[in-house]
Amino acid sequence: MHLDHGRNLAVAASGDAAIAVRGSWGTLAESAFAKLLGRLVVVLEPGWRIDGFDTAAMPAEAVDYVIHALESE
Numbered sequence: 001m002h003l004d005h006g007r008n009l010a011v012a013a014s015g016d017a018a019i020a021v022r023g024s025w026g027t028l029a030e031s032a033f034a035k036l037l038g039r040l041v042v043v044l045e046p047g048w049r050i051d052g053f054d055t056a057a058m059p060a061e062a063v064d065y066v067i068h069a070l071e072s073e
Contacts, residue, residue: 009033016040017066019056020047040069 003010008026012018012033017040020031031041031053041053042062049055056062 005029012039013037016070017042019044019059019062019066020053021059022047040066042066 008029012030015034018031018034020027020041020043022044023030028048031043031048031050035041035052042065043050043053043055044059044062045055045057047055054065056065
């Protein structure tokens with residue numbers, strides 16, 4: 001069974017936020033779906049520079065950023 005783009009949507013919809021770690025088109029699609037679903041998206045550097053996506057230099061920084069943002073909601 002092939003889920004194709006549906007898999008990307010399912011991954012994006014399954015969390016409260018997304019941290020994108022070096023990826024290709026699938027990771028970019030998942031990040032875009034997450035943003036469209038109103039999720040916070042943090043890109044681990046080096047990574048894409050896209051308006052609306054936050055960035056973090058280190059994995060721990062990305063996780064702390066997401067946790068703090070979700071606690072502030």
